[in-house]
Amino acid sequence: MAKEHVQIFDTTLRDGEQVPGCKLDTESKLIIADRLDHLGVDVIEAGFPISSPGDFHSVESIAKLIKNATVCGLTRAVKKDIEVAADALKHAKRPRIHTGIGTSDSHIKYKFNATREQIIERAVAAVAYAKTFVEDVEFYAEDAGRTDNAFLAKVCEEVIKAGATVLNIPDTTGYCLPEEYGAKIKYLKENVTGIDKATLSCHCHNDLGLATANSIAGIMNGARQIECTINGIGERAGNTSLEEVVMIMRQHPDLHLDTNINTRLLYDTSRMVSERMGMVVQPNKAVVGANAFAHSSGIHQDGVIKNRETYEIMDPHDVGVTESAIVLTARSGRAALAYRAKNVGFELDKKQLDKVYTEFLKLADQKKEINDSDIPTLIEAANL
Numbered sequence: 001m002a003k004e005h006v007q008i009f010d011t012t013l014r015d016g017e018q019v020p021g022c023k024l025d026t027e028s029k030l031i032i033a034d035r036l037d038h039l040g041v042d043v044i045e046a047g048f049p050i051s052s053p054g055d056f057h058s059v060e061s062i063a064k065l066i067k068n069a070t071v072c073g074l075t076r077a078v079k080k081d082i083e084v085a086a087d088a089l090k091h092a093k094r095p096r097i098h099t100g101i102g103t104s105d106s107h108i109k110y111k112f113n114a115t116r117e118q119i120i121e122r123a124v125a126a127v128a129y130a131k132t133f134v135e136d137v138e139f140y141a142e143d144a145g146r147t148d149n150a151f152l153a154k155v156c157e158e159v160i161k162a163g164a165t166v167l168n169i170p171d172t173t174g175y176c177l178p179e180e181y182g183a184k185i186k187y188l189k190e191n192v193t194g195i196d197k198a199t200l201s202c203h204c205h206n207d208l209g210l211a212t213a214n215s216i217a218g219i220m221n222g223a224r225q226i227e228c229t230i231n232g233i234g235e236r237a238g239n240t241s242l243e244e245v246v247m248i249m250r251q252h253p254d255l256h257l258d259t260n261i262n263t264r265l266l267y268d269t270s271r272m273v274s275e276r277m278g279m280v281v282q283p284n285k286a287v288v289g290a291n292a293f294a295h296s297s298g299i300h301q302d303g304v305i306k307n308r309e310t311y312e313i314m315d316p317h318d319v320g321v322t323e324s325a326i327v328l329t330a331r332s333g334r335a336a337l338a339y340r341a342k343n344v345g346f347e348l349d350k351k352q353l354d355k356v357y358t359e360f361l362k363l364a365d366q367k368k369e370i371n372d373s374d375i376p377t378l379i380e381a382a383n384l
Helices: 026-039 053-065 079-088 105-111 116-131 149-162 178-191 211-220 242-251 263-277 298-306 334-343 350-364 372-381
Strands: 007-010 043-047 070-074 095-102 136-142 166-171 199-204 225-228
Touching: 007 199, 007 242, 026 043, 026 053, 026 263, 043 053, 053 070, 053 079, 070 079, 079 095, 079 116, 095 105, 095 116, 095 166, 116 136, 116 149, 136 149, 149 166, 149 178, 166 178, 166 211, 166 225, 178 199, 178 211, 199 211, 211 225, 211 242, 225 242, 242 263, 298 334, 334 350, 334 372, 350 372
Parallel strands: 007 043, 007 225, 043 070, 070 095, 095 136, 136 166, 166 199, 199 225
Antiparallel strands: none
16 A cells, blocks of 8 residues: 655744744754755745744745745735735745634634634635735644634635635644544544645644644544644644654554655754754653663663664664664663673673673762773773
């Protein structure tokens, strides 16, 4: 069975940059955008052009630079926003305007002081106007996660008629459970007239730690685009992590879904974004964290040394990591010590290893981690 393509829509430079203290200058945005293009993302959301002259300039510069990916600019359902975005994107080989409006009862009542009918009118008008500038128009139904499914389906149906090519179904507040979000996508697939003319897109936030799970539930139920960021950065608790959803599809061939991402660039891209934004990647971050392929437990180390697949479902090389790390701590066993000693030139037999291991435990109780430079000292202390 052939694999279906899931588009990767990267919003590191728009939603990801909304993290306090992570503002990027145009030069850094261009460097990251160029890397995203080489990484193989399908869509780069370059920014929110009307938000500031600097953001307009960045989107315009990225539109000129990018050779392969679609370049997207965000707008509200406001004519001026759409005009400014179209101007910023005029040099793009494949431009997309991303416009939309809140659809949940909470947004309709408290944010817009409007009715459902008025929201549909504004949504349709925005999409139709954007369509006069570009062929590729994505519509976002903000707070779709808390929007009544029947009303959401009606909104989707009307914006498709107006020319929307992509329907973004955001779990804006990170509220949904995977089963709930997946069911919402399934409902839209089955109840929106003309749904075959548009691509359903998942845009999930991580407030409850479910962004990745919700996005995967979405594509399992018919969505064919995931909106995500490098390292999962984004407002509040962040967005769906690009590297996580990509590797889930790659590691689960039974899903029959895949992307165009060159996964061997993931680790290096993660480091680049971390350094440029000043956002440290937590060591236990899935796929790209410093500890993602590190082993310190003696039982795990022994298994990995014998056969990597005993405790690793991914080959570190596949995501651009040089090798698995055997970290020596007080929890490590003899196998790990022998392995690290051999790496620095000491081949120990069983009796020698027992003596060195005794010295190792003494030192390991004093230090958090034993380094390669400590191994000669341990061997000397064991009188070998």
